Amino acid sequence: MLRNFTKKKINSYTLGEQLKKMRSDGRVTLHEVSRETKIPVKYLAMIEEGDSENLPPDVYVKGFLKSYAEYLGIDHQKLVALYLRDKDIKNNLGKNDRKEKTPKTSRLPRFVITPKMTTAAVAIIIAASGFYYLYSEIGRFAALPRLVVTDPAGDTSVEGNSITISGFTDQDAKLTINEQAVMVKDNGEFQENLLLQEGVNSINISSMNRFGKTAVKTLNISSNYKKPEIAFDENGGGEGQVSGEQARKEEGVEIALRVDANPTWLSVEIDGKLVYSGTMLPGATQSFKGEKEVRVTSGKANQTFIQVNGKDEKILADDPGIVRDVLFGPND
Secondary structure, eight states: OOTTOOOOOOOOOOHHHHHHHHHHHTTOOHHHHHHHHOOOHHHHHHHHHTOGGGSOOHHHHHHHHHHHHHHHTSOHHHHHHHHHHHHHHHHHHHHHHHHHSOOOOOOOOSSOOOHHHHHHHHHHHHHHHHHHHHHHHHHHHHSOOOEEEEESOSSEEESSSEEEEEEEEOTTOEEEETTEEEOOOTTSEEEEEEEOOSEEEEEEEEEEOTTSOEEEEEEEEEEOOSSOOOOSOTTOSSTTBOTTOSOOOSSSEEEEEEEOSSOEEEEEEETTEEEEEEEEOTTOEEEEEESSOEEEEESSGGGEEEEETTOOOEESOSOSSOEEEEEEOTTO
């Protein structure tokens, strides 16, 4: 080591490390990013891990990065430049490793393969692969996608105003519940929380494969609630209390949510804690109560109506699309 030489650590973040940090700072999961950007979770994970070898061609990756950048509110050209830089560095390192390997001594094989034998073998493999692919594609084209609802197993009644629908379908299928898109995991599983209106709720679950074949299941869920229940407060604390309480504290913030014509995906955070994430059906209402603040995210802001601290009801926002983290406090 040279004398009087001071070692310094230089931090150089890769694209994946920067994306992971921004996502972590925003308290957003890969599944939430996938829901908003329509990018499959496995590709988001590959981008964050720098696994460029298993990603699709660059033209698709650039499209992913553009959608991700729009979701984060940053310039997509910077993300593309970082991706190409990281990929070039990785490729150059791979070339150097291959150059340093000692070439193996070649030996003449005992069994000599002639050009005719090679041509015949390749032709057989190609023909067999073609028949297998054609057979499998015909079978998939003719078949409906798999759709199994595990919970609830059939029509049912609930005492509260919410229910969780879960099951599994084909991995590449597009799943909707009452025409609201639902995320399907890599293993085909799905789960969605629904807020119900009083009475009978018709739940239509639809799965469509890439050939346009659709499987549909319909559930009739009867809600017998008289007042809304606690909104998914898993720790059983005072946070997340809902309407129907007789006593109301003067301090704090209380909101009531409902949606208009179409099912709408919502998430609600109370005092920094996520208490609800799911789909609200038309006609359903739900109230949430916190001490300091309530944040609301809606997939259809102009169809989401909110009443804050007992004041007049209003539209969450004029935007017909997604609006995130609308903040309400005790003074609103």
